[in-house]
Amino acid sequence: MIPNYCLKCGHELETRNISNVDRRACPACDFVFWGDYSIGVGAIVIKDDKILLVRRAQEPGRGRFTLPGGYIEQFEPIEETVIREVKEETGVIAKVSSVVALRDQPRAVHNIYVVFAMDYVSGDVLPDNEEVDQAGFYSLEDMTSMNVADLTRWLVHIAYSKTRSGLQPDPAPIVPLQGYGLYRV
Ligand SMILES: [Zn+2]
Numbered sequence: 001m002i003p004n005y006c007l008k009c010g011h012e013l014e015t016r017n018i019s020n021v022d023r024r025a026c027p028a029c030d031f032v033f034w035g036d037y038s039i040g041v042g043a044i045v046i047k048d049d050k051i052l053l054v055r056r057a058q059e060p061g062r063g064r065f066t067l068p069g070g071y072i073e074q075f076e077p078i079e080e081t082v083i084r085e086v087k088e089e090t091g092v093i094a095k096v097s098s099v100v101a102l103r104d105q106p107r108a109v110h111n112i113y114v115v116f117a118m119d120y121v122s123g124d125v126l127p128d129n130e131e132v133d134q135a136g137f138y139s140l141e142d143m144t145s146m147n148v149a150d151l152t153r154w155l156v157h158i159a160y161s162k163t164r165s166g167l168q169p170d171p172a173p174i175v176p177l178q179g180y181g182l183y184r185v
Pocket residue numbers: 006007008009010011026027028029030031
């Protein structure tokens with residue numbers, strides 16, 4: 001969505017060429033509309049060689065099985081988002097192991113989806129019956145007869161590939177960088 005009015009002061013926006021790109025900008029304050037972006041997170045939680053999947057109860061993707069996940073909040077560290085979403089949707093407590101995949105989707109709302117490998121900690125699987133109406137740990141064989149989203153199939157393949165590398169959280173960066181979530185090879 002491209003706004004017609006300033007999100008800061010409400011003045012009508014004008015089109016301004018900034019570094020060779022036409023942007024919507026406010027003539028009354030310093031607001032510039034740089035674009036519309038969203039960031040989603042997904043979790044690969046494996047237990048006894050089975051992967052935690054949820055069945056979406058809402059659009060988009062209603063009726064399809066996907067990884068548990070959701071969208072980041074403005075001031076919430078991404079690691080907390082993925083832990084929270086897994087717990088909310090499935091009741092499972094899991095902790096972040098690494099970042100294993102990223103999907104970029106440039107469109108009207110440019111979306112980036114970051115996928116974490118997570119270690120199961122505790123909890124019985126219990127769908128929230130709001131965002132998801134079914135949840136469980138499923139094997140590859142189980143999935144053959146399930147309506148699994150294509151992107152999820154790609155991620156399941158990654159989950160079962162034996163390379164266990166990925167970006168790891170850096171608890172002790174060589175430079176103190178306050179307020180950052182840092183992941184590295
Ligand atoms: Zn303004």
